[in-house]
Amino acid sequence: MPRRMPGEPRNTPRTDAARPAPRRGYVLAALVLIGALLMVWLYAQAAGEREQRVRQAEFVAQTNEIAMLLRQRLLHYELALRGGVSLYWSVSRPTPRQWRDYVGGLDIERQFDGLLGLGYVPYLRRSDLEALQLAMREEGQGLFQIRPHGAREAYGPILMLEPQTIGNRSAIGFDMFAEATRHEAMAAARDSGEVRLSAPVDLIQRGRDGRRNGLLMYAPIYANGIQPSNLAARRAAISGWIYAPFHARTFIDGALAQLGAGEALRIVDIGEGEAGMVVYAAPGFTDGPEAGVLRHSDTLDVYGRRWRVDFQSPVVGDGAAVGGYSSDLQTTVAAGVVVSLLLFAVVLALAHTQSRAERLAEAMSESYRRSEQRFRHAMLYSGSGIALLDGAGRIVEANPALARIVGAPPQALPGTAFADSFVDPAVEVALGGEQAGPTTLQLRRSDGDIRLVELVHTAVPGDIGSDVAALVQVDDVTDRLRAEQEVRLLNRTLEARVEQRTRELTLANHELESFAYSVSHDLRAPLRTVEGFSRLLGERFAASIGPDGQDYLARVRNAANRMDALIDALLKMSRITRDPLQHADVDLSRLAGDVIADLRQADPGRVVEVRIAPGLHACGDPALLRNLLQNLLGNAWKFTGARADAWIEFDADPHAEVAPGRVALLVRDNGAGFEPAYASKLFRPFQRLHGADEYEGHGIGLATVKRIVERHGGTIRAEGVVGQGATFRFTLPAPGSDGHC
Template identity: 50%
Template sequence: MTTSDPAEHAPSASDDDAELAGLMPRRGYLLALGVLIGSLILVFTAWRIARDRELRSAQAEFVGRTVQVTELIQQRLVNYELVARGGVSLFASVQRPTAEQWRAYVDGMNMQRRFPATLGLGFAGYVPQRLLVQLQNEWRDAGYGLLTVRPQGVREVYAPVLFLEPKTPANVAAIGYDIHSEAVRREAMIAAMDSGQARLSGKIHLIQDGPQPLSTGLLLTLPVYLGGGRPQSESLRRAEMQGWVYVPFRMERFVQTTLGGSHDDMLFRIYDRSGGRDTLLYEAPGMKGQAAAFVHRVSFDIYGRSWRIDYQSAPVEQAVPRLAGLRNMFALGLFSSLLLYGIALMLARTESRARNIAVRMTEDFRRSEARFRSAMQYSAIGKALLDSEGRIVDANPSLAGIVGTGIGQLRGRRFEELLEHDDGDEGDGRTDEDGVHRATRRLHREHGVARQVQLTYSPVPGNVGQDIAGLVQVEDVTERLRAEARVHALNRTLEARVALRTRELSQANQELEAFAYSVSHDLRAPLRAIDGFSRILGEKYADRLDAPGRDYLGRVRKAAARMGDLIDALLKMSRLSRGELKHESVDLGRVAAEVIDELRVGEPQRAVEVRIDPDMRVTGDASLLRNLLGNLLGNAWKFSRDRDPARIEFGLRELPGGGREFYLSDNGTGFPQAYVDKLFRPFQRLHNVEDFAGHGIGLASVKRIVERHGGSIRAEGREGEGATFFFTLPLEAPRGE
């Protein structure tokens, strides 16, 4: 058996030294590598944190600016409403302002300088169809000239522009335009009438732009009721509706003047989202084809419309200019980490830099806190921060002034202790989707009279470890409520005066009609005496009279007979005005055919070509409408007797601007167009009695009948070439509608 020396297998000292010599560099490399990796991680993390903070800070600043722009736009629209409400107040103080009063109000507002985006301030009347002619007569009697309502046609309600100041050529040309005839404007006007509040229209083509729109136009409308008040129910609002005060303005100019040069670099689009679709109202220059660092969308409701504003910032390089410095810092950190590979000092220096960067990042937070403090400290509205138990944590000087005590005495008190608790107060107010609660309460003022205040509660989170749950804003509205009460009292007084004047006017009209009817009847007795005695004189004493005497006696009898006919015509005109209308369905084509048949029986030897359109149904008084067609067709038959062949045409035509009207034309004698105003006056004739018999009452009766049905009539003619009469009547709705 062979034995070995233990010394052969024991490790030697030289081997241990070599192994230790190999482990030391390895550990140094690992430590240096660890330092490098740690430093790289730290640098990269610090860069990402700084970058994220810069982005968030820039984004917060961007969002803050969008809030400012949104508030500016909303506030400018509120200013437009205030201007319009001034026009409504003019109607409250004056039953029907004149054009001079309206012009004086608008000139006093200096709208072209204060609100250059607006085209003026206008008033459009609420005119049912049956009152249109009356409005035109009142307009003419007031000395304003002829009020031509455009577009032509029969509609249930008209809203012609009556006042529009300042008096530019474009505004003057818009007088008489029926803004109720266009769907977008009509939607806003009806909404304003039914709600009693200001309403904004959708995108429209402004009248002042002519055929081609120059830019996007909008219309802010405000209803005007009798007495200037706001009736409680919708039915009363429609019954007491006088018209609308409206402000037309251009959207592009509106945005430019609203920003006023302070936010010209803001890029955004404004959309109208009402009706389920997005309609572009405004787009800032430079929006297209540009990459944005941030986008922000704001939606809000404004005067019955739903608007959305899409904000877009500049590219990242411009929106966050400090990112370039952060990139340089990142490169410097990498270079320093590589250079100071394995040196712990550089790690400390890098850590110090990271700490400095964190300090700079928190500076934005401190500035934000300072802005909040300034907004609370210097606000004209009272504000208080409340804890979870409703106690006042902090308050501003405005709230202390409203309560009548110091800020120190308010801290720690329950806010509800400042309010008076009447029955039913607890359920007053409303809360929206964001948890903001609004209510009107009575606030107890220290050593003074209680005040009415508008309260707005909104949730506000506090810092970590700080018991702050909400913010309450207190606005003193006592004087405003008192002013509203005084206005309501004045409105009731004005309504009583209007009712008294209306009753007196109705009595005067009835007395005038009774007087005319009585005079016409009383004239018959002496007229019969003249006719009777002259007839007896001619029968018994004819042999004693010479030829001139008998001629004079014959003229007396003819004059008495004509006077009798004129009295009959006058009584007929009186009956047309006094009788009650019986509304029923009438086929004008069938009635016209019957009248033509009667005329052919009276003169069978005449050859007259007659064309009558079928199915012309209207709603009205059958006897009056037959009288209307009898006069018009009788005139056409009479004045075309010298034509061979004579032609008469009666039909219904479409108007270019919407609506339909009837026409009746002939190729008869015609009349000079210069004397068209005399046609519809009683006892006015354009032809000699010897040539064409008549009393001059027929066309006057026609005009009276048309106006009683809420329509209008006009005539066109040329001497020797015939005449055409155009008139409107309430058409019967097609069956099945």
């Protein structure tokens, strides 16, 4: 480029030197634009990441709320179980009616969503099972059958389960101790003394969705209502469990519906290892990664089980917009315009989170207030004495029940040393630890009376600035322990009496067998001799003895034949009490039809109207029940012989009060009848209300009927009017709902 020489005009155009300024501006503008776009992009990215973290935090908070609600629901189940345990402690063994009233008071269908019922499972050894079956039979409840069948060292059958739905009734008698998963949970509850939850099982009952998958919760019951302090003692003292079956799907769906949560979750029972069984899986739950979906997993320890809870949020918007921005240039430029909106959304989300946190804190405060109120009411109205102690063992607060036990006014107890009321020095040991189970100690009342009390001590945290350090519960068990001692003495006396009666019954049975042998062998030989020689005398010397002698010999032979028939009847009645029963579902209607058909064939000239109700069934020995119907229907056939309009009816008894597991029946006719005053004689052997010349018979049939009915655990009674017929009402065991006895 040529230099400007001196004297050259300065206004000469220099185009190349004037261009760099605007180029530098363009470059700066471009740099600013690039920097601004870069800042917008970075801000958009940061805002998107921040919003993602907020969503994750909200999602985790929601999952924690769900987990807390699941724990609360399980806690409600636990409280229902512990109430059942308390009932068993208070009355030793509740009747089915008491158990039904307790469960009905819980209002399970409304208050415990998913809970199928509340049941009692006794722990039975083989001898205990036989004693229980005998006791239930004596109480009129029929034979208690165990499923699955088989001899085992110990049993855990379902004895009571309320409410009595169809599914719950089908579960009665199921031996849960024979199934591995249930056995494991029951053993864990027994060994720990705490409520324990089972692994997923197939329940006997079906849920609302028709499935059987569910869980079982068990609470142990120990003998005398006292939980032993060591493992060996707990295993020896276990007497049964209170248990609650519930369907996992109904249980968890109810919790999610209560919160209105849209999260999908899966619960896996992982036990001791990593792999486990699925307790619940929502229909929309997936394992693979999915755009716009948040995931969170948590581990819960619930009643001896370890659950892994996997949460999955619903899909929000387009998966490509999870970070709040797009790689497209138009989306990037628009991000600068909407950056304030994104910031507002973040602030709004934070405000929303804070609002939810405040509501949660308010709910927790209200829950704490109600918990405090429940505690105060529990202390005020509890039948057990309760006191709060400070670190030095002085009473800070006591309820009226403790004042009644100690025999002092309630206002005089605060500030006094709790241990001063006890004679037993072991109270210092009981109050020294963090927690002490039930301990029986001697307490001296203010009037000098010595009482036996049961003391339970546990350390409790007090409020900030409070001096409360422990809580004690005192129950006066003097009367109960004395009553238990009296019961033990009575039991020993009763056992001695039962042993004596058993020996007497054994001797009587041996004498009866000897008598039957004598009847069958020793008496029949002379009868055959009398009958044989009478027949020979009549055949060989008929001409010599004349018509009167022939008549006398015929009477002798007839008497011998009647005596031989009486011996046969007596032996049959004896065999009824000796032969073992064979239980089966017997179609009584068909059996009665066969008996009537045999009677018609033996006496074809008779016209008798016979009404047999269809569908009559009973559980018993088929041969004995046939014998029963042969005697009852045969009697009705015989004693209606003098009537031209004879009728016989076999039907269920519509007016009888039938105990559970029993069926009431009747056999009615319009025959000769009998005097009501002599009804008690009908069932005695050889007792006849009609002469042998009027109606044939030996007087054994109705005595045999009575023994057959009583061997089946039933009763029989007769009603009649002379000339108007007789009615025999009796009860027999009813077959089960599944057709088995």
